[in-house]
Amino acid sequence: MFLHFLRRRLPLFSGALLILFAGCGGEKSVSESPRAVRGSSGGTMIVGMDADADALTPLMSSSAFAGDIAGQIFAGLAKTDPDMAGYSPWLAESWEFSNDRKELTFFLRRDAYWHDGVPFTAEDVAFSVPLYKSPEIAYGSMRWLRHITEVTAVDSYTVRFRFDAVYPYQLTDANVATPLPKHILGEVPINEIPTHPFHRNPVGTGPFKFVKWEPQQSIELEANESFFLGRPPLDRVVFKVVPSQTNLVTQLRTGDIDFYPKLRPEAYEDLQDVDHLRKLQIPSRVYYYLGWQNASPFFSDRNVRRALTMAIDRESIVKNLVKGRGAILNTPILPFLWAHDPEVPAIPYDPEGAKKLLSEAGWADHDGDGWLDRNGTPFEFTMKTNENNDLRKDIVVVVQEMLAKLGIRMRPETMEFTVFIDQTTGKDFESMCHGWKQGSKVDLTSIWHTQSINDRYNMVSYSNPRVDELMDRAVTEIDREKATKLWSEVQRLIAADAAYTFLFTLDDLYAIDDRFQNVELTTYSWTYNMHEWSVDPARRKY
């Protein structure tokens, strides 16, 4: 029972292994409400949150909600477009590459101010990047900055990034280090930065100002009157910490919470009859899969892996386990990304075909006990997943039954999340049910490259020299059209090799009180245009 509640406390754990905080885009979904030219000012929104934040600066926050809130307090140089293919001006009005593409110059707005009134300048940018790169701070996405060798303030409103390599994601990487105020942190010794009170009392340049944080209770932000795009319509946004999903859903019904961005499918179903809530379903960045350990004698044969995929009825899994709030997936690149290839041939649900492939590989019921065997070894293995995730556990049980029909005996094994990560990244598993949260960059090397087998995340020990070669070319290809072709071939090969059985992408499920207007939720982030959200003046509550 304990875990039932705890699972809600750790949003990071339930959906996916990892969250890449910086830059990403996604399919745009416009809410059904009429779009006002500019919403009238005033009103408060209360956002439900299932776990407290850890820190409120982009440098130190690691939980999902903390990052979302920090994203309202701080502004980056450029803003990721909802279609995720490009960037729009934000703190920077424009930018340009040098002819050799080794220098990227940002031209900054002159009307941006820190919340304490100090002007934002190029000095802040030049100060911030080295912090994100500093080993003492150990920023999670530090590696993204490895090609940035130098950042110089050319003048107060021009800042230049110098790179030691030319690659497609230079702009993305330059945008990772969200600027921090030099006038506050400039004199702080670097080893004191991680524990500095600033992370709990932040001053940014974003649309909302930090007001108050009551630990385990609430975080309050208010409109930044001098935001460079104009004051956001909402007076105030309060993030209310309610760890119990039952309680959260109850408060959505009673109107004590206006918006909750992480509904579970059963709660979403449950809220359908509540008239004052708009229910929205947006493709998420998360996908679920089964991983087969290619180094294990059971799964080293590609045809066996394909047979296992053919044995699994993914359609019924999507229909029954996630109530249709998701879509079957066939490739490692999610549909909202530009490099996704919708034409990748799917491995069909075909138990008969699976049987045939298995018997060709030598797996048949030789001893007549009803289970498959080969050379005296029964086809019997474990599938690992983590305890705190009911959906994964349900998937494993359903898959167990589907495989049993073919005479394959699979034993589920669940364990606590951190143990699960330790074992899977250590390749200590035969098969597993796991998930990924897709970052903004199209780069599959850390998961699928042969060289990554010795790192952490090529957990299934996948190796295909042709895939390696294509990926090596694709990650440095500047021309997006050529890159798309390369990635397309990579996806086809990976899909055909069936080292993963790709299951489905899950939709993000939202409920929002219908007095709010101009709300645009995207796959990239539900906070994408929070600075434009407003309240219907006739229906303002507080």
Place this chain on the structure above:
Amino acid sequence: MRSVLLRRLLGTIPLVFGISTLVFFLAHAAPGDPTLLFLSDDSDPAVAAHLRQNFGLDRPLHEQYFRWLARLAQGDFGHSFAQKRPVAEILMEAVPNTLLLSSVSLVLLFAGGIGIGVLSAIRKGTWLDRIATLLSFFFYSMPSFWLALMLLLLFSYHFDWLPASQMHSLSFQYEAFSWWGKLGDRLVHLALPALALSLGTLAGVARYARAGMLEAMQQDFVRTARAKGLPEGTVIWKHAFRNALLPMITLLGLYIPFLISGAVIVETIFAWPGMGRVAITAIFQRDYPVVMATTILSACLVVLGSLLADLLYSWADPRIRVPSGRQAAGTGGTPQ
């Protein structure tokens, strides 16, 4: 008396030390890695190494232990890995909230439980006794998380009488209240968690109190008191009740630790910002400094709780009262 108290207090030191040492090695022996929370799939392995260094996890375990012990001796609980701030600060926020909830529940459950128990005993066999018995068993057998959810659905959702979560209204509203308004606001927010935490145990106490009272009323001294022609009220309250109270004190000693640990579930359901939530989050994040600090604190609270029960016991029961004055000088002991 004072020397006994002192001795008991000193005796808790090795106990708490032993518990925390055990927990330190158990926590570190458990699989899992606190740096995992901060890494992404393209994190440099160097980042993990730096984090381990920042957290002091790169040193041998025994060294970590002695460093931790040395700091603890100076009253320093260290820094939380996850929240990047002093553990003492986190505890200062959470512990008073847990103590508030627990102490209110404690008063509720003993006052209510004893009251109902004594009443059923006096009116044994009447409809009042039967209803009280039925309700006691009903609440006593109910798991606390379920009771909490039912209270939530009933009083917050259906009747909309009581707030569903938090310690007080959101600060932008709360700050505008008057002093009395703030007090009232806090009380209504306290209602559901305190009820959820105390109802089940209250029912248990009521059963004990009823049994204790019935037993006391059949004792010889009660019969004697009645035979003396004392008024019934005096018989019940002065003679029977006082004696029935004794086992209640033992129960108090048993329930204090439960209130502190049982609060975890209630705190989670009603978003009460207490120590239970801090501890559980820390365990799952492998936030060792916080895990250690909360363990030590719980251990201390439990030990103090049982000490309190013992003291109350000796106060209430002259038979085991600690010898005092000139006798104490001679024996100094306590029959414990």
